[in-house]
Amino acid sequence: MKRDIRLVMLLLLVIGCSLTSLTIWKVLSSRDRALAEVNIHGLNLTQALTTYTEGIVRQSSLLLLGLVERLETEGSGPAQIQRISALIGRQQPLMPQLSGITVYDHQGRWLMSSNRPIPQGANSSDRAYFIHHRDDPSREPFIGPPIRSRANQEWVVTVSRRFNDAQGKFAGVVAVTLGVENFLRVFGKLDVGQEGAIGLSYADGTLLVRYPFREQDMGRNFSKSPIYTQYLVDQTVGTAAYTSSLDGVERLYAFRKSETLPLITTVALGKHEALAAWRIEAALSAVVVAGLLGLTGLIGGFLILDIRRRTAAEEALRVAQQQLLDSNRQWAQLAKKDALTGLANRRCFDETLALEARRAQREGTSLALLMIDIDHFKRFNDACGHVAGDACLQAVSTLLETSVRQPSDLVARYGGEEMAIILPATDNEGAVVVARRILERLQHENIRHPSSPLGYVSVSIGIAAGRGSRLEPALGLIEAADAALYRAKAAGRNGFSLQPSGVASDG
Numbered sequence: 455m456k457r458d459i460r461l462v463m464l465l466l467l468v469i470g471c472s473l474t475s476l477t478i479w480k481v482l483s484s485r486d487r488a489l490a491e492v493n494i495h496g497l498n499l500t501q502a503l504t505t506y507t508e509g510i511v512r513q514s515s516l517l518l519l520g521l522v523e524r525l526e527t528e529g530s531g532p533a534q535i536q537r538i539s540a541l542i543g544r545q546q547p548l549m550p551q552l553s554g555i556t557v558y559d560h561q562g563r564w565l566m567s568s569n570r571p572i573p574q575g576a577n578s579s580d581r582a583y584f585i586h587h588r589d590d591p592s593r594e595p596f597i598g599p600p601i602r603s604r605a606n607q608e609w610v611v612t613v614s615r616r617f618n619d620a621q622g623k624f625a626g627v628v629a630v631t632l633g634v635e636n637f638l639r640v641f642g643k644l645d646v647g648q649e650g651a652i653g654l655s656y657a658d659g660t661l662l663v664r665y666p667f668r669e670q671d672m673g674r675n676f677s678k679s680p681i682y683t684q685y686l687v688d689q690t691v692g693t694a695a696y697t698s699s700l701d702g703v704e705r706l707y708a709f710r711k712s713e714t715l716p717l718i719t720t721v722a723l724g725k726h727e728a729l730a731a732w733r734i735e736a737a738l739s740a741v742v743v744a745g746l747l748g749l750t751g752l753i754g755g756f757l758i759l760d761i762r763r764r765t766a767a768e769e770a771l772r773v774a775q776q777q778l779l780d781s782n783r784q785w786a787q788l789a790k791k792d793a794l795t796g797l798a799n800r801r802c803f804d805e806t807l808a809l810e811a812r813r814a815q816r817e818g819t820s821l822a823l824l825m826i827d828i829d830h831f832k833r834f835n836d837a838c839g840h841v842a843g844d845a846c847l848q849a850v851s852t853l854l855e856t857s858v859r860q861p862s863d864l865v866a867r868y869g870g871e872e873m874a875i876i877l878p879a880t881d882n883e884g885a886v887v888v889a890r891r892i893l894e895r896l897q898h899e900n901i902r903h904p905s906s907p908l909g910y911v912s913v914s915i916g917i918a919a920g921r922g923s924r925l926e927p928a929l930g931l932i933e934a935a936d937a938a939l940y941r942a943k944a945a946g947r948n949g950f951s952l953q954p955s956g957v958a959s960d961g
Contacts, residue, residue, distance in 0.1 A: 459761045466754040470747055477743045481736045488732040489706065492723055493693040496708025499644060499652075499721040500691075504710050506640065507654060510551050511715055514613040514630040515595040517549070521557070521628045522593075522617040530559065530617075530626060535566045542568045553603065553610050553633035558584060559626045560619075576604065587616035587627045597716065599660050600634060600672045609634040609672055611662050634663050634672075641665035649703050649724025657716035659686075681707060686718060695725060792867040794844055795851035803866035803874055804928075810862075810878045811928045814921065822877040822885035822919035825935040826854070826892070829912045829947040831871035833905035846911060847871065849901055857892045874935075882919045882952060889915045889950040914942040915950035 554569035562579025583598035598612040614629035659677030705722035790802035814821040835843040901911040916939025942951035
């Protein structure tokens with residue numbers, strides 16, 4: 455009957471595991487495909503946005519290059535500035551992304567602004583792009599961090615070039631301002647969902663533009679964020695999944711570094727939104743499989759119930775029998791334990807010593823025995839009481855158990871305050887090591903003993919050991935260790951003594 459139940463349950467288990475495994479595999483595979491599609495979509499968007507950004511910056515750089523050549527060739531006098539202003543007025547409509555073009559002299563004073571009259575005393579010598587060109591002789595364009603335009607107070611990103619005078623010295627800066635709003639207008643046309651985000655940042659991690667726009671994010675540096683330190687430092691293109699440090703939303707990031715400019719484009723889609731369709735599909739699959747499993751389980755349950763009705767009595771008997779065996783096993787274990795100390799009791803000690811002695815004689819190995827007596831224990835009981843005496847026995851027992859190393863070593867309560875340690879495969883030298891370890895640990899433990907000359911609980915230890923066929927019977931080994939114990943006590947206690955010469959010796 456039990457075999458029939460197992461076969462039915464095995465069949466149900468195989469069917470259930472198969473359906474569940476196939477469903478899980480299908481769901482996880484579809485999830486991986488959904489994430490892969492999101493990553494490909496993100497990388498495609500980064501490529502398009504990178505191309506768009508490079509085109510704007512390239513156009514701005516070419517425009518600046520022409521203006522710089524005119525300024526260096528014709529000079530920056532009022533007449534020349536007026537001609538440049540007229541030229542810019544004709545070219546600016548061709549680049550709607552431009553917010554304005556401004557020319558500064560070597561002290562940062564405004565010489566010309568394409569989008570508004572020059573304010574009285576306007577000076578931009580404190581701007582990062584001006585300081586960069588003033589201190590760096592490079593003629594390459596510089597993309598500055600986002601700033602608020604002093605012309606119209608809108609957020610802009612600057613692309614600037616330096617121009618020199620006839621002697622090759624710094625003469626000023628020409629800057630193109632690109633409105634952040636123009637970038638946001640383009641970014642906003644891309645569908646990245648409610649939790650998506652698009653970012654354009656400098657290679658050092660400074661954020662230039664982010665959609666959706668949040669003013670507190672402008673110019674923020676995320677070079678310490680995990681996605682920057684783990685991915686953007688070493689890779690030029692890739693994907694990652696991280697929780698944004700800006701708003702705490704978990705997103706799937708696709709990033710791409712420009713090959714020609716120190717810019718990084720990132721497209722991030724909310725992971726929750728990206729997996730919305732997958733979750734619906736997974737839920738439907740789970741419902742269908744749960745229904746099939748439920749129907750299979752119902753049929754199997756009726757079958758098992760019929761079998762169980764015929765085997766209930768047998769099962770109850772088996773359980774009762776097992777409980778009885780477990781109880782007997784527990785009592786057998788308790789019969790070998792000392793109730794107070796938890797150590798092996800005298801019966802277990804005698805059986806183990808006889809067994810180890812026979813094994814040592816048969817295999818030709820050493821066997822050592824330590825007989826241990828707590829010094830002045832009667833005085834301890836008289837001074838501190840029997841409750842404290844019991845606690846002292848327990849503490850010493852615990853210390854003895856932690857002082858042995860091998861699993862085969864046995865610590866037992868021999869009787870009263872006397873303990874014993876059986877050390878298989880151990881000679882006199884090994885036994886002495888254990889004895890010294892016990893004495894050192896007792897001294898370190900410093901269990902208070904008001905009636906002891908030492909002031910703390912100490913023990914006396916007798917050691918006996920033998921080897922192979924020359925090993926005395928177990929009783930002889932006990933007598934030798936006991937005699938050594940009495941010599942240790944006679945010598946002043948708190949020490950150990952070896953067996954008398956020729957008794958249970960190694961020969």
